[in-house]
Amino acid sequence: MSSLYDCETWEPLLRLLRTAHAQALAAPGGQVSGTIGRGSYSVPVKWRYPPPGRAMLLSDNQAEHDAIEQVRGALSGAGVNDIAFTAEIPPNGAAVLRLFDRSAATERGIGNSPGTLILVEGAVPEPWRRLPERCEGARPAPSADPERLGRVLRERIPEAIGATEEEIAAAERRLGLALPEEVKALYQVTRGRWEDWQGNDGAEQRVFDAVGFELGSLEDLAVADLSHWSYFRWQHAATGAVLTGPDDAVQDLVGSPGWIVLGGTGGGERVAVDLTPGPRGHLGQVIVLDNRQNIGASLWTESLTDLALGPERPWYTGHRWDKQPLTAIVHDGSIRSIEAAAHPALEVLRIGAWTGEPLSLAPVVGLPRLRTLCAYPGTLADPLEIAALTALKFLELAPGDWRALLDAAAVPGSLSAASVHTSGQEDPRHIVALTNEILALWDRPPTTETVVTGDLGPLA
Template sequence: MNEPASLPSVPPLHSFDTWAPLLREWAAGSEAQDEDGTVHLSGAVGRDAWSSRSRPRGRASAAEREAVERVRDALEGAGVESVTFSARVTPSGRTRLRVRGPSPAVESGPAGGGALLLVEGAVPEPWRRLPASAPAAHPARSADPVALERRLRARLPGAIGAGDEEIAATEARLGLRLPDELRALYRVVRWRREDAHGDDRAGVYDTVGCELFPLDDVYVADSASRPAPWRFAACEAAVTPPDAAVQGLVGSPGWIVFGDNGGGDRLAVDLTPGPAGHTGQIVLLSHESFLGAELIADSLTDLVRRVKPRGRRRSGSRRRSEGPAVAHVNVAHLRGVEAAAHPELEVLCIGVWDDAPVDLTPVVGLPRLRTLTAYPGTLADPRQIGRLGLEYLDIGPAEWRALLDAKAVPRSLAAAGITTHGLRDHGRLGDLSNEILALWGRPPIVRTVLVGELSPGPHA
């Protein structure tokens, strides 16, 4: 009787042998060395990404990729999304490895660690922002469901349309009635996958101007549909100028997504337009942005009539929020906090600075200030932060230490970050993180220390 083949064993996450091949690869040629040749390594490994601030430059070798996969297998076996690590490798190969995480109080996401989550379930203010009402908004003159349906039937004579029951089921799932133009579109072409034949897909794209979603895939692009890490999301501001056609939101219960431009950007019917927009206009939600949308047609009829919408061009890099709501104080932008102080200021980011440390007095008492990020060493008196009603704070270890010792940490915080910029002592960083988490009664970050001998690999 044949024995069943044994399954390959999953390497244990908290075993030195699991990490040794990766540490060996990254230690070889590392520039992060002391005078005696001791190498310092730090970084993160996640199921979808990995990073190291001290690995040798250049493309990853086959051996390095294999070593990363070994750790990833261990993550998957342990049911863990990502961990951060630091290691000290002596010239003899004696190695002390610290593995941090996971923790329900640390934001999961891309390798490299995330924010400390001080209030469970909290999201940044732009993700809580609902659209403003626009009682004067109305459909554009170009909107014509009857003409739209007639044009679509002429262009797509063999298309299979959705019945009333299918449309009603979608409306029940979404909890809203589809606008008349979108109903007209799906009455002509429901675009189920089993309906596709030959060049039908190209025909629908050329007629509608996008890759049409089946009714089952139509969704509402609310803020939850565009998640973002706290360290990025907290630095955004949802601002809608008075002449804007589209509201500057993360998401809206009135953005009904029905297609894709072929590059990952979503097309939606907008039922919550900006002050200068029209109900039922077509907007593009860029996959490169967390916030806002671009107007591409005044109506679905207009989109189909023009066939090649403005939004089919590829969008550029993610637009950074600008104006009085978001201020960047650094060597390349504003040259002082005084210039940033404004009643509408929500986000203050203090970056690379070659002058005397800045005084936060000009922004104390501003009613909307909710986010402060500051590079280590840029603040004259970190204790001033205690006078700010912040929901997110990202500062260096020394600044956090000053706040903690003065018992001045703002209790309004919902999340926090620690900017390290080359800090080697990750044990101290873990202690600091857990001290902050303890103020809110949050679970501490679990740290495991592994010690072993990092013998030279075959390549040495």
């Protein structure tokens, strides 16, 4: 068995946890819990902070770092990405460590959250399935001028090495589409290869200044499809909606086969030309894909020529947060009733912090497009009303509401994914048992538990 399941691997961390939570662990049933992954962790160990005026150093928390790295080494050796745990350490030191290997059907959550349960193999949130509408009649902007763009760029970066016609043709074959004339003109001046700038002080900055953004190489051109948003979680996308209005320049999409990524802003956002513009957009307009948003893009400028002539303009134009009537949030500071949220086009209903009487879902029963429901604990008058929401694909509820549905055999069979809303105070063993019950309804693999025991000796 892997060293991941040896008490010796965990002993340094268990000792730190006992020191930090001695009183809580000494109480009957006392335990601490956390999650450790190869890239991140959530463990309740108290950090030591440096004195005012000094930055924090690794050595300030060396013991914690070493304890976590020892577990991470075992994770890598076992081929496991992350693992959740609970630890019971009574004063006599007889430790009981419970390790929970996440189900292959579970997408990892944030912190100690149980994450999203993928109930249907290969299922994706509805916004990820949306393709662009046909942009009949879309034309390049009047400012688009490939010859002028090429001329301006050659004047600014005369030392740049341009791509050959064959190199451009190879890129088109790889992408499976014809590049816009402005894009060809751009790469005919500079092919964007980093190695072309080596030994030429300031060359990379001059290209940035000339073009208006960090240009990637011709070989790195890519289509911004769903993989662009792969780091966003299922539940985030499930609570979003796609809404393109008649006056929008950019289609409100997760990704598009017509979004060709050329480079970045320098701040992590991607710069692309758009071949599938919205009703008020132009073919080949320049858009920015914000890495903080999982739906949509911002229009930067109507053409690459326009950008090159005015590169100082800001790219961020804001995002549309209000997508009513497709999405609705009922809580104390927003919509004040389910009735007010109900609409034939409603796709996503979220019920947040609520101090009034619990709410009935009766007003939204029968809505044909309602695919997502998320409800905070204590907000639902009768969780069994959920059984009448026959179009649901994603459901997030508190443990008590899930318990009511499971006991009544009323979990909607239409679901593709689900989540258990936790506050962090619940016993992880109970949450694992609950999620395994839900997974079992779809014959999905469960989260497994391994119990490890060890003796840390009594507290000094």
